[in-house]
Amino acid sequence: EVQVVESGGGLVQPGESLRLSCAASEFTVSSSYMNWVRQAPGKGLEWVSVIYRNGKTFYADSVKGRFTISRDNSKNTLYLQMNSLRVEDTALYYCARANNVVALGMDVWGHGTTVTVSS
Amino acid sequence: SYVVTQTPSMSVAPGKTATFACGGNDIVTRTVHWYQQKPAQAPVLVIFDATDRPSGIPERFSGSKSGNTATLTISRVEVVDEAVYFCQVWDSSGNHPVVFGGGTKLTVL
Numbered sequence: 001e002v003q004v005v006e007s008g009g010g011l012v013q014p015g016e017s018l019r020l021s022c023a024a025s026e027f028t029v030s031s032s033y034m035n036w037v038r039q040a041p042g043k044g045l046e047w048v049s050v051i052y053r054n055g056k057t058f059y060a061d062s063v064k065g066r067f068t069i070s071r072d073n074s075k076n077t078l079y080l081q082m083n084s085l086r087v088e089d090t091a092l093y094y095c096a097r098a099n100n101v102v103a104l105g106m107d108v109w110g111h112g113t114t115v116t117v118s119s
Numbered sequence: 120s121y122v123v124t125q126t127p128s129m130s131v132a133p134g135k136t137a138t139f140a141c142g143g144n145d146i147v148t149r150t151v152h153w154y155q156q157k158p159a160q161a162p163v164l165v166i167f168d169a170t171d172r173p174s175g176i177p178e179r180f181s182g183s184k185s186g187n188t189a190t191l192t193i194s195r196v197e198v199v200d201e202a203v204y205f206c207q208v209w210d211s212s213g214n215h216p217v218v219f220g221g222g223t224k225l226t227v228l
Contacts (some may be wrong), residue, residue, distance in 0.1 A: 047215075
């Protein structure tokens with residue numbers, strides 16, 4: 001079954017770091033446009049970052065300079081390194097595949113991993 | 120960066136038609152997708168490239184776009200359609216290629 005499974009979330013204090021992982025099954029991360037999307041409690045979806053098939057990366061202004069998206073092709077896994085975390089980074093973080101078969105619609109989503117930033 | 124706007128909420132009776140708008144400057148030139156999100160669940164792609172349905176999505180779901188508005192339509196609304204609907208735009212020309220609208224909460228009365 002084509003799926004992604006996120007992990008690595010947790011409770012951290014402001015200023016600390018966390019690395020999220022997204023393990024993919026039945027498709028190749030390096031051949032896809034992979035995204036991180038977050039959702040704060042009771043709020044809408046906020047795009048965080050994307051890594052293209054060619055390795056190019058983009059970030060939302062709210063995380064640029066603090067978060068880094070990457071992938072390990074040998075593990076078929078996507079990562080999000082989050083540094084200098086802020087209270088406003090508290091959210092459920094989803095990993096999602098944007099598939100060029102559906103015009104880069106995000107057709108595979110994980111269940112998400114929760115990040116809580118609090119003192 | 121590109122901005123898309125959605126009405127926060129709407130209510131529709133079962134069997135009627137629900138129409139969701141997604142507004143953005145010259146959105147007709149952009150790639151637009153729609154997602155359905157039910158409580159405590161991940162979003163599900165229901166319309167891609169403004170008008171196409173992924174496999175498994177009922178024919179009651181349709182989409183269109185024109186000018187500055189993309190539209191998602193649900194015909195013959197059912198109670199199971201109660202959810203939040205988000206539009207999303209790909210803007211590959213800039214440094215923020217992915218933009219989500221704020222979402223519209225559909226209540227089925």
